[in-house]
Structures are given as structure tokens and as C-alpha cells.
Amino acid sequence: MSRSDDSLPVSALQHWLYCPRQCALIHVERLWTENVYTAEGRVLHARADAGGAETRRDVKVLRSVQIASQRLALHGVCDVVELHGKPPQPYPVEYKRGRPKPHRADEVQLCAQAMCLEEMCGTKVGEGALFYGKNRRRKPVVFDDELRALTERVAMEAHSAMAAGVLPVAEYEPKKCDACSLKQDCRPERLQSPPRIAAWLSRMAAGGAVPE
Numbered sequence: 001m002s003r004s005d006d007s008l009p010v011s012a013l014q015h016w017l018y019c020p021r022q023c024a025l026i027h028v029e030r031l032w033t034e035n036v037y038t039a040e041g042r043v044l045h046a047r048a049d050a051g052g053a054e055t056r057r058d059v060k061v062l063r064s065v066q067i068a069s070q071r072l073a074l075h076g077v078c079d080v081v082e083l084h085g086k087p088p089q090p091y092p093v094e095y096k097r098g099r100p101k102p103h104r105a106d107e108v109q110l111c112a113q114a115m116c117l118e119e120m121c122g123t124k125v126g127e128g129a130l131f132y133g134k135n136r137r138r139k140p141v142v143f144d145d146e147l148r149a150l151t152e153r154v155a156m157e158a159h160s161a162m163a164a165g166v167l168p169v170a171e172y173e174p175k176k177c178d179a180c181s182l183k184q185d186c187r188p189e190r191l192q193s194p195p196r197i198a199a200w201l202s203r204m205a206a207g208g209a210v211p212e
Helices: 011-020 020-027 036-049 106-123 145-164 196-206
Strands: 052-058 059-068 074-083 089-096 127-132 135-142
Touching: 011 020, 011 106, 011 145, 059 106, 059 135, 074 135, 089 106, 106 127, 106 135, 106 145
Parallel strands: 089 127
Antiparallel strands: 052 059, 059 074, 074 089, 127 135
């Protein structure tokens, strides 16, 4: 399936929902720096990235599967697509180095893969799985209406932001930012306005009086 010039990588949706500034640094500024976490993720993906296929107990396993959606203007690669039953039913599996997370960024990425597969294969994809390297277990993900709506909304937001080419303001969150490989490029601690300055700027923008 061909892709349009404004197509975004499916991974951009995960980046956008996790951190809009990180997404813009990667997909607008074209910045990338590796750290121990991204290196671990690269090693985890190595087998899937090699491509190829095999059959396990009547399940055909495809690796490094190219996908695209014209409707969502997305493209990317599924780590693994399993084909279950007859006729074959696609079941995408995305590999992640860490553990299940409290936010839905990984689920949105996987759902976007499923929606690409649906458009390509002409069949509904109802479920997939996230494989987390820390606990070596799969987390099944059902692609229900709520997750599909969130995925479409995130895709629209990411497309609009990338087309505008504006770098979002830094919002420093220690746990999230300190683990990010782009922290030195982002400099969230320096660029984020302190609360008192931010409040002053807000009053100025609203035409409020400035205290002496």
C-alpha cells in the first residue's frame, strides 16, 4: 500500500500521547539520542526486525510487517503479526522493553497498527497484544470503540501539530523526563517557566496590572 507525503509513522502517536514535545523533537526537529533504555528496546526488537515467518501450532508468525493507512495517513512496521484460524485473522504484537504503563500510549500505537491492518486486509482486527520485556509477558489489548476513538483523536492531533511545525513548551516531570533519551536536547528543567513567572506572563497577556 502506498503512503501519502504527509503520512506519519505509527510510533509518532505513542510519542505524542507520552509527550508532545518529545514527538516534535523526533518527527519535526529530527533529533534522536540513544540511552540505556532505547538500547535495551533495540535489542528486544532485533529478532522481529530481522523479518521472516514461521508456523507455531497452526499460527503463522510474520515479523517486521510493513503497514500503512491512507485514511489515517499513517505508516510503520508491526514487530509481529500472527495469523490465527481460517480464514487467517491478523493479531498484531508490539514489543516494549519495560513494564505495562498507567497511560495508554502503547495501546494507541498497537491500535493504530490494527487499524492499518484492517484497511490493508479488509477484515476486522479485534485484539492484539503488548509484550513487555521486564516481566516477559503479553498484555492482551482489545480494540474497542473507546480505544479506537482515542487513537483517531491522537492521530489528528499529531498530524496537526507536525504540520504546524511548532515545538511544544517543555513540561518537566522528573520520572518521565529523566528516563527520556532526548532530555539533553529538550532541556525541560531550563525551558519550563517557574510558576510565579508563568503567572506573571499570564497576567501580562490578559492585560492585568503588574505589581510594583
